[in-house]
Amino acid sequence: MQETAAAAFVARRNKLAEHLGGQPALLAAGRPRARNYAANRYPFRAESHFLYLVGQPLAGAALLVDGGRSVLFLERPADDDALWHGEVESPEAIRAATGVDEVRWLDALAGAIAGKAIATLPPQEDQTAAFLGEVLGRAVAPRSGARLEGADARLADAMVALRLHHDPAALAEMRDAAAITERAHRAGARALRPGVKEAAVKAAIEAEMTAVEGTPAYGSIVTTHGEVLHAEHAHRTVQEGDLLLVDAGTENRAGWASDVTRVYPASRRFSATQRAIYDLVLAANRKGIEMVRPGVRYRDIHLAAARVMLEGLVHLGVFRGAVDGLIERGAGAVFFPHGVGHLLGLDVHDMEDLGDRAGYAPGRARSKRFGDAYLRLDRDLAPGMCVTIEPGFYQVPAILGGEVAAPFANDLDNGRLEAFRDVRGIRLEDDVLCTDGAPEVLTRAIPIAADDVVHFMS
């Protein structure tokens, strides 16, 4: 993998400084989180805004962008670091790799910013928030979604403006993440057969990520119960005839994400009913991808995918009646109860740490309606934006037996639905780049047509 050159980080910081117009900003990398005791830590992952501007997961560090000048403040190495962690990279090497103007020790930070009003963003973890609060002399709220005001809000808007449109260095990283994800899905597809544990397939998938110093970009979903949207467990044994839903994407070594869902038939063939629903979800996926073009409102993609699904379900006889009326009454969410996708970048839901500031254009807000309320993105697309397209069909007992489906008792043909009982949940998800012309599917190397999927498994 080609490392991102320092020039890319310099350009990003310069753009940020332009947006900020003289307002200085401090961005923390964050700290490792203790797992079961202080020395046993989760693998460290730096805050995404820091990674975007610096490129290196330097635990405890903070970046000061002040006018055209960038200073990186690093934790001073402990005396025994060379024993436990080997030779530490020199400040000069870090300066060269990141292109910052200066590297200093963290204990110089308070003095360097004394008396200045500095903008910052909420980190994910309390100790870092406390540290920022102390050096900035004001309360800094930890954790995603904190309400931002004044200079902090303007900093957040500036970061959104930058990160919404991926630069060539970012796209190179995302293509790398997608390429690793292709190998991961291939390994999983080949490990799948009746009698294996879901966890064994997950292991084959994640090994491809680990082998190139990547990591899952999110908790991999590897489940025969695809109707559980965020199934965290992989404890079941795969049975003959099962569909295995695999929602697994790599975060590559540099921290950039991919996010891909495929559905693999354990017995290497789809039943006629599985195939019918699969092709329907695929049609919705293709419809959504085709619409990823400049100026298209993302919510319209969501609605179009939902319409494709509903038309198909009427065609299959699961729903009765006129599609327009069904849509108006919210029937889309009965079998497709989530949004069609989200932004993708350094975060798998890119910039979700800023709440809906990145996902929703100014003046737009989330729908209150079940299903649509889970739509994480409602912006007009523009070149350089990368989104997922991930329609799905799920038979969720809590929905079908609950108040969401109740108004459709006369529209649903439960006898017909019963014929599709071997379809628990199908989702088909790609990562799609909006360009000046046709959409570019970053994950196109991972087969998606039903016959291609079966071939991929052999």
Place this chain on the structure above:
Amino acid sequence: MQETAAAAFVARRNKLAEHLGGQPALLAAGRPRARNYAANRYPFRAESHFLYLVGQPLAGAALLVDGGRSVLFLERPADDDALWHGEVESPEAIRAATGVDEVRWLDALAGAIAGKAIATLPPQEDQTAAFLGEVLGRAVAPRSGARLEGADARLADAMVALRLHHDPAALAEMRDAAAITERAHRAGARALRPGVKEAAVKAAIEAEMTAVEGTPAYGSIVTTHGEVLHAEHAHRTVQEGDLLLVDAGTENRAGWASDVTRVYPASRRFSATQRAIYDLVLAANRKGIEMVRPGVRYRDIHLAAARVMLEGLVHLGVFRGAVDGLIERGAGAVFFPHGVGHLLGLDVHDMEDLGDRAGYAPGRARSKRFGDAYLRLDRDLAPGMCVTIEPGFYQVPAILGGEVAAPFANDLDNGRLEAFRDVRGIRLEDDVLCTDGAPEVLTRAIPIAADDVVHFMS
């Protein structure tokens, strides 16, 4: 894997209540930690004390042990949990699996304990500490090693008294973790050859853990630079003649740890110099294991292992002079700068969240001397205690060129040492159970003699 029966948890809680003599105690499971934004979390791992007494990683839950009665307080499921996470286990099912007297929702906790003085232990994460502080009406310090007083200190002592000596259910889990670790090392050994990345071997190892819903018990160390004690990166390509140090252990599905280090020759044979040092470290490992018997002071095992190493280095001509004098002057730490091991259980450094309360017997404290200061355990051994035995030899530039080695300038034969330059670092680590009779090596299925190791790789 056989699940631990509810009776084991009942027995542990009853023992705890006996130790506490009427003092009620509240133990929190902890909460998931955000990774790059709130919804993207690290895999949840419950606090070990909670796991020990409840057996299930119930995020957000808290266990109240009050006299002979145990009540488990659970987070109330959200309305849409059934959609995102599938059907939630019923309180009654959780009551049956854990054997608690009652399961209630968490919002009833404050009322249930109002007016009582309740003991607790510091959790690893700030939100849980804040939650405990609120329900207990007093400050609860987050994070490992917080200073404990009064009832909290007595609770910590009671937990140490219980967890120091493993019951049959605990030992069954630890044997399970060791068995998975054997498969993991085997997979790694077979994946190793010149030209592969360290990360590819690490991937093969961790896949065996993931395949049975386990996870690394700590950051796996898979490195050709064994002299870096906690090498976190695995970015190098393995070269002909390299030794690969693999310090990797499984945490099984129930949360119990194993911790094993082996050293594999990439070219499937040791050079004469590698073999000489390997056999020396092996002799120290065997000496240490042999001493794991009731009544033996653990520090004496550390010193005995260091003596074996030093005698060998004198024999090999690396050190000159009398062993006793060298030991007295601290020469042991020049090539063996860490402790010979630690407690093992639910934590890989068992109960290190309580600081040295578990590792050091009352009245004993850490040495200030370099090397010995890293000894994590100094208790008299007793049946049921499980420890690691992990002597090592390392050529650490920062030590050999620094103030630790300086006093030995006339004792070290640098010309002779130069002959061993193809030995960067070797550590050999087993998990050993103290019994009434001979020590039981839980990790004996993982070959350790040099010839057996080579055979294991094929």
